[in-house]
Amino acid sequence: MPSYDRIFDRLGLRDWCDADASEAPMSMAQLLAKSSGGEEGGALPFPSLDTLHEACDAIPQTRDMTLSVEQGFLAIKDSLKFVLDPLTQPLSWMLEAALWAFTATPWWVLIPLLVWVAWVATRKVGITVFVAVVFVFFGLIDHLDVALQTLSIIFVCTGLSVLLGVPVGILMSRSDRMQKVMLPILDMLQTLPSFVYLIPLIFLFSVTEPKLYGIAIILYAIVPVIRLTDLGIRLVDKDVIEAANAFGMTDRQKLFGVQLPLALPNIMAGVNQTIMMSLAMVVIASLVSAPGLGVLVLRGIRNLELGVGLVAGFGIVLLAVMLDRCSKAALQRIDPTHETD
């Protein structure tokens, strides 16, 4: 491709280009060009790094860039791991404990317990019956264990998301600067394709550790809790806040006595979304050894076991509907301002 050669010649950069003309490995384009047998002639290729590299060896190839990204990550990996490993270790323990608790408890204790929780949270006969039917169905088709594994992971990750997300949301609601910093991060966490989370995590932690998928799920699912806590607090009636100030409330009294109670419906809406997002992620996380229904879906794909994959997929839908109905019904019962009585 002489076109770019000539530009470098004309600019008088030839010496600089050929200065360290070591034999670099050929780029994909070069290989293709070679195998397809020769030059295309007149077509002017886009001046990409690879194309320019052909004309001038001093310009790096694209693969050098991906390589340096990788090397950069690997360079900080050890120190990152040194900090993150102990910090996140409790997550592994919690996930292991939850998995153990959900699988070791006899079904005739666990199922009534879960149905009772559904009743306490929703106080709706229909939903409670639906929950019971779903569990019995899972039991009948021998999917109870995997379904409970999925459920236990969701419980732990949602719980931690609330525990971490609400304080972050509170901080965001208190300072516009903090909000400005956090919003793009939250946008990124929410739009990043879920597989992409897994890539750096796989390098950081061993695939056998539960915290690997725990972190991925929490990072993905924590966003709505943070957002809606921030929003909920900011939406609290300015007049009410003014009254709280006028009567001399401290920030703490305001937070626990006024802002959080009045933001509760919004926070709970965030929790509902967080639950649904953890469910979505826990399926994907089966790629990195998260147990549960996702594993069966994965088996369906890998081994082309159509029936296994579809039944597991249907089970995930059932879980999703169940969790959504329960959390929405629980949300509806929260009515701090007693508008409806």
Added chain:
Amino acid sequence: MTSPKIRVRNLYKIFGPDPQRVLPKVRDGGIGKAELMERHGHVLGLRDISIDMQAGQISVIMGLSGSGKSTLIRHLNRLIEPTAGEILMDGQDVMQLDEESLRRLRRRAMSMVFQKFALLPHNTVLENTAMAPRIRGDARETREAEARKWLDRVGLSGFEDRYPRQLSGGMQQRVGIARALTADTEIMLLDEAFSALDPLIRTDMQDLLLELQTELHKTIVFITHDLDEALKLADHLVILKDGAVVQQAAPQQIVMRPADPYIEAFVGDINRARVLRAGTIATTGEPAGAVIGEVDWHDTLEDVIRVAEGRSDATVMVSRDGKAAGKIETRDLLSALIPYASGRGDAARADASRASIPVSARITTPPVV
């Protein structure tokens, strides 16, 4: 007179990105609200406000919407920080207080009633009423006993366990007043407390406030845009326009001697017979006509007219606390009832309309909220 409970001295408030920079232009350059907005992009909230509010009195601050009333009252408990000037409570400069002392002041020295009630929607009426002692950390029994007492006083016993949303506007504001009373503070700030209520309920609430005041003698700062309400409640009336005080005096004096066309326009079409008091126009000296009756110093001119029975050549005696205090010649009654007796009425009206304040600018209907 004893030293005032609340003293506001040369208070300025400018809203905008850099109030201190434009302050000299307002203070020394004397530029107005419109010009400040246009040339410098700042909003003039308050300009050179100095008011003395006496203990045990109702000081009413009146002005049209946007005149800076809410801004002014929020300076008293520093919900808004001034650009310049000082605020003294019992001689103590509120501006010097640190966060902790300011909080103590808000908890112990002053309570506030809001136009939109601003009750905590997730708390019951009882909890709302007991808000101030709860914030202070008083024990549950004592604070609830106190709250029940005041709820009963404003006519709301039996509603303790309701939530604000379940009450009418008038009842919610009664809770607002009970909450302020339960705070047991010497100063009460009311920002258009009755403006959102229906006229009849508003009258009830005004009567309630006056009744409570004869008993409690609090220092009350009352904001309103309604002249009738202002005249009914005020011991001291301050009229605000575009962030500045146009006139402040006893309400009778403002009606009798409006300081400028703006206020003349304001007081132009009130029922003077019902507002003016016998004491305001009473004179001393020998009765010129036949004495046909006696009224009290605080009776309105309506009462005097009733006693005069339509005669224009008689004299009505005025007594105060049972002792003779003066007289009113019935022929003077008519001129007291006509505004602009000085003869510059038409000119004043023309002035007022040039200043684009219609004579009907007095807003007597509640604003839509």
